[in-house]
Amino acid sequence: MGTEFNFGTLLEAVADAFPDRLAVVQHGQGRLSYRDFVDRSRRLGRLLADHGMGCFSERSVLAGHQAGQDRMAQYLHNGPEYLEGLIGSYLARAAPFNVNYRYGAEELRYLLADAQPRAIQFHGAFAPVLAEALATVAQRDLLMLQVDDGSGHALLPGALDYEDALASVEPSVDARPDPDDLYLLYTGGTTGSPKGVLWRQADAAVTALGLVNGSEAREWESLQEFIASRRRTVPAKFLTCAPLIHGAAQWGVLRALCEADTVVFPADTRVFDAAQVCDALLSESVSRLSIVGDPFARKLIEELDRRPRDLASLRLLISGGAPLQPEYKKRLLTLVPGLSILEAIGASETGVQGRAAAADAVGADKRTFRRESATVVVSEDRSRFLSAGHPGIGWLASRGRVPLGYLGDEHKTRDAFPIVDGERVSLPGDRARLLTNDTVELLGRDSTTINSGGEKIFAEEVEAAVKMHPDVADAVVCGRPSAQWGSEVVAILAWLPDVSGDTRSVLATCARQLARYKLPKAFIVVDQVERSPSGKPDYRWALDQAVKRSPIADQ
Numbered sequence: 180m181g182t183e184f185n186f187g188t189l190l191e192a193v194a195d196a197f198p199d200r201l202a203v204v205q206h207g208q209g210r211l212s213y214r215d216f217v218d219r220s221r222r223l224g225r226l227l228a229d230h231g232m233g234c235f236s237e238r239s240v241l242a243g244h245q246a247g248q249d250r251m252a253q254y255l256h257n258g259p260e261y262l263e264g265l266i267g268s269y270l271a272r273a274a275p276f277n278v279n280y281r282y283g284a285e286e287l288r289y290l291l292a293d294a295q296p297r298a299i300q301f302h303g304a305f306a307p308v309l310a311e312a313l314a315t316v317a318q319r320d321l322l323m324l325q326v327d328d329g330s331g332h333a334l335l336p337g338a339l340d341y342e343d344a345l346a347s348v349e350p351s352v353d354a355r356p357d358p359d360d361l362y363l364l365y366t367g368g369t370t371g372s373p374k375g376v377l378w379r380q381a382d383a384a385v386t387a388l389g390l391v392n393g394s395e396a397r398e399w400e401s402l403q404e405f406i407a408s409r410r411r412t413v414p415a416k417f418l419t420c421a422p423l424i425h426g427a428a429q430w431g432v433l434r435a436l437c438e439a440d441t442v443v444f445p446a447d448t449r450v451f452d453a454a455q456v457c458d459a460l461l462s463e464s465v466s467r468l469s470i471v472g473d474p475f476a477r478k479l480i481e482e483l484d485r486r487p488r489d490l491a492s493l494r495l496l497i498s499g500g501a502p503l504q505p506e507y508k509k510r511l512l513t514l515v516p517g518l519s520i521l522e523a524i525g526a527s528e529t530g531v532q533g534r535a536a537a538a539d540a541v542g543a544d545k546r547t548f549r550r551e552s553a554t555v556v557v558s559e560d561r562s563r564f565l566s567a568g569h570p571g572i573g574w575l576a577s578r579g580r581v582p583l584g585y586l587g588d589e590h591k592t593r594d595a596f597p598i599v600d601g602e603r604v605s606l607p608g609d610r611a612r613l614l615t616n617d618t619v620e621l622l623g624r625d626s627t628t629i630n631s632g633g634e635k636i637f638a639e640e641v642e643a644a645v646k647m648h649p650d651v652a653d654a655v656v657c658g659r660p661s662a663q664w665g666s667e668v669v670a671i672l673a674w675l676p677d678v679s680g681d682t683r684s685v686l687a688t689c690a691r692q693l694a695r696y697k698l699p700k701a702f703i704v705v706d707q708v709e710r711s712p713s714g715k716p717d718y719r720w721a722l723d724q725a726v727k728r729s730p731i732a733d734q
Contacts, residue, residue: 181398182405183358183381184390186433187224187269189402190217193439196406200414201441203259206459208446211259213439216266219259221350223267223324227251228352230322232297234272238359238379243584244592246274246377248361250294253423254278254287254301254309257448260326260341261423262432264300269380272354273298274361276375277424281712284311290365291316293587294375298322300341304330304449362387363586364426366527367711375586376527382580386530386553387426388434396552409439416492418443418459419469420451420479425713426527427499431469451475453482457490464492471714472501473646474653476511483514490515499523499531501714502639504646508543524548524621528595528607529577533619547618553579556613557599557606564600567616572635575611575621576604610637627718629658631666636697641689642716645670645699648688650680653708655716656699659725669725670699673708680704703728 190213194202198214211219227233227249236247251268253275255261268275276294278287280302287308301309303325313321323338334340358381365373384390391398392408399405417435419442421428432442443463445455456479460468470476476498493515499522508520519538525531533548556565556573565573582605584592596605610622623637630636638656645654652675658666674680682702689698709720 181400182402184384184399184402184405184437185269185356185358185360185380186362186384186437187220187266187356187360189384189437190220190266191270192402192406193217193409193437196409197439200439202436203262203442203444204416204463205258205444205448206446206455206463209259216259216263218350219345220263220266221270221352222345222348223263224270224352224354225348225350226324226344227268227271227273227298227322228354229348230298230320232271232273232322233354234357234360238357242589243377243582243596244587244589246361246363246586248272248274249298250296250363251275251298251300252278252291252294252296254280254299254305255326255423256280256302256304256328257419257423257428257444258326259444260300262436262442265429265433266436269356269360270352270354272356272360274363275300276363277365277429279365279367279373279424279712280305280422282308284308287312288316290373293373294363294365296321298324300324300326302326302328302330303332304328306332306335306338310335364429364527367425367713367715374588374591377583377586379580379583382582383530384437386577386580387430387525388437389430389531390434390437412438415440415467416443416463416465417441417467417469418445418456418463418465420456420475421469421471421500421714422448422712425471425500425711425715427471427523427525428469428713430530431497435467451478453478454486457482457486457488460490460493461488466492467495467497468493469497469499470503472498472503473507474501474710474714476503476507477652480507480510480514487514491517493518496520497523499525501716502643504643505543505546506647508537509540512537512539512543522548524575524609526607526609528582528605529554529575530580532575532577533621547614547620549617550613550619551577553577553581554619555604556611556619557604561597561599561606565613567613569613572610572612572622574606574625575609575619576606578602578604581605627657629656629666629668631658631661631664631668632696633665634696636668638718641668641670641693641697641699644689644692645672645685647692648680648685650674650678651685652676653710655708655718655721657718657721657725659722661700664700667700668697669701669703671703671705671708671721671724673705701725
């Protein structure tokens with residue numbers, strides 16, 4: 180084990196070493212050097228500290244599900260303020276956390292009651308929903324920082340204007356951040372209630388962000404060694420299409436900042452606009468782009484087909500959080516010559532567990548992942564690690580630097596972070612096979628597995644087959660109650676624009692790829708498949724559609 184990092188102090192070291200490098204760019208709106216970015220982050224940290232926020236119990240005296248730091252909710256679209264909120268909180272030894280901005284008042288009320296923040300940083304557009312949620316949530320001296328987004332909403336009663344508040348304090352924080360300090364990330368809640376995953380920042384830096392010496396496959400020995408490595412490296416420009424409420428998006432921007440690269444945002448981050456993203460890629464010479472699977476890839480392909488651009492600077496596309504089908508990979512490789520695609524798997528509770536690289540059509544067809552050194556497959560009964568080549572299906576897990584637990588939930592912490600062969604692992608519920616010492620096959624999340632007629636069917640596998648049909652724009656698969664099968668496979672799909680497809684043809688496409696028992700028993704056609712802002716399927720919505728709506732076709 181090498182030196183351990185706190186994100187706040189690491190960013191201060193980066194700003195000291197590279198004060199004039201660009202830290203953050205919002206295309207067509209503004210640019211911040213590392214000097215200015217850290218200055219603003221320190222001011223936010225000072226605001227939180229002056230409000231009495233920070234660390235009240237050190238990690239050494241707490242259980243895994245307990246938090247000894249005050250928390251700040253980040254109810255924001257992407258932008259520089261989100262990054263300032265992250266780093267400023269870390270400098271004050273507070274724990275920021277992500278809020279899904281699509282939540283209604285009741286969902287937001289649940290999250291705030293669970294996380295119990297002492298501060299909320301929010302865009303003005305969300306003021307009405309926030310006010311409704313706060314009306315019935317117990318509050319204790321809540322600091323509200325309202326970021327002007329041009330939406331025209333007046334300051335909520337008691338809220339401070341974000342820019343005025345920053346200008347009112349000095350850029351200095353007295354707290355001494357520690358590698359033990361929390362990194363708090365809430366799960367998306369697409370298959371159940373959202374849960375707050377508690378990490379030590381030192382562990383998240385290695386496992387989630389990948390802040391390691393990659394050329395020598397080891398952790399950094401010192402801060403000085405790390406900074407020296409950045410002096411020898413040409414800064415990259417990184418743009419994430421996914422909202423920062425998504426773990427992979429946060430990990431990408433935090434890594435870019437820690438490595439003294441530049442984070443780029445498109446002009447408007449309220450929605451994913453492929454044209455604006457492509458314009459930013461071109462004008463800012465972005466070299467790394469992050470997306471979340473098929474929904475983002477399809478829109479980028481459509482935009483580049485509509486108006487081709489010379490994206491010669493773009494060298495790496497990273498996809499995680501949702502599957503990316505081979506045909507989309509091949510099309511992107513054709514549209515952007517010289518591009519490489521890196522597909523990553525993992526979870527909020529594990530960090531990155533495996534990667535699959537593609538620079539040509541052969542690589543694009545691969546459906547397996549090269550596992551990370553900490554990635555293991557655990558037996559069905561969770562008693563042992565499976566060896567390479569074992570024919571059985573197990574649980575995809577991580578060991579070593581794993582999270583502490585779930586905020587406030589001792590039972591779920593014990594269940595998701597069991598002891599296997601004397602070693603604590605993170606086991607969030609994904610199913611997999613360990614094919615070789617280096618290769619894993621990801622099958623899907625256990626909570627979305629369909630038990631039909633005594634057979635286990637992975638929803639993600641069926642979704643991939645449905646989306647192989649050329650007329651299908653998007654699809655999600657779930658099980659619904661069946662007197663005959665116990666649960667039957669239902670595919671909810673949307674056609675491409677101006678296409679009136681035939682579900683019988685989709686069924687035939689699936690039949691060429693899947694065993695008969697895995698085929699959808701029914702199809703339901705919708706105008707649009709509902710997904711979270713980060714692009715992940717909303718399985719609760721899918722089940723509601725499957726139960727309430729009449730099928731278009733039955734097998």
